Amino acid sequence: MNTLTASPLARATASAALAEAAREIVEAGRFLSLRDAVPATSGNLSRRLDARTVAVTRSGVDKGELTDADILAADIHAPPPPGSSAETPLHLQLYRELPGVGAVLHTHSIVSALLSSLLEAEGGIVLRGFELLKALGDTRTHEATVVIPVFPNDQDVPRLAERVSAELARRPEAVGYLIAGHGLYAWGRSMREARRHTVALEHLLTYELEKMRICR
Ligand SMILES: [Zn+2]
Structure with a gap:
């Protein structure tokens, strides 16, 4: 919605939606910070407002200490707003290409x-046999095989976004991906689901790491 030309009622509705999204993002930031998933000022969090607009965190702030002033509105079809993170295009891409996505959480x-x-050369991490797999999207059984794509880290974010886009087009069931030596992107239809996917993926990755250590 263009808030400059919108009616007063539409503007009030848009600002209430942004306030509600900001509340969820601030809460998620505290939650992830307590889990040591967004150290220093790393990570970024976002939540959809409507078909075309999302709320996203400002760059350079501790995600455990966010306030409403650190949440920016962004048009998913426009360049990221000034002050947003260099990685904002990776959030906007998910909202553009996956209309069901309601929230995106990026952890370090x-x-x-x-x-x-460790598994960058494999291009993905294969998870199977864990009960917690049932916490991911529509996965119904621990016998499912879930692949978490791994992309090489790249400071050229548009180039990285293109790689992600091509891979996710082949994996419509995906709820997350990894950037090597960097961190996790996870999403869900709501902030609640994005949080569940993030926690489940972090646990599943920990199981996998421990398994590698034990089986070495
Ligand atoms: Zn990052």
Whole structure:
């Protein structure tokens, strides 16, 4: 919605939606910070407002100490707003290409950075046999095989976004991917689901890392 030309009622509705999204993002930031998943000022979080607009965190702030002033509105079809993270295009891409996505969480946890770095050459991490797989999307059984794609880290974010886009087009069931030595992107239809997917993936990656250590 163009808030400059919209009616006062439409503007009030848009600002209430942004306030509600900001509340969820601030809460998710505290939650992830307590889990040590967004160290220093790393990570970024976003939530859809409507078909064309999302709320996203400002760059350079501790995600455990976010306030409403750190949440920016972004048009998913326009360049990222000034002050947003260099990685904002990766969020906008998910909202553009997957209309069902309601929230995206990006973490820099130890396990996501480490395991993605160790398995970068494989191009993906294969998870199977864990009961917690049932926490991911529509997965119904621990016997399912879930592949978490791993992309090489790249400071050229548009180029990285193109790689992600091509891979996710082949994996419509995906709820997350890793960037090697960097971290995890996870999403869901709502903030609640995005949080569940993030926690489940972080645990599953930890299981996998421990398995590698034990079976070495
Ligand atoms: Zn990052």
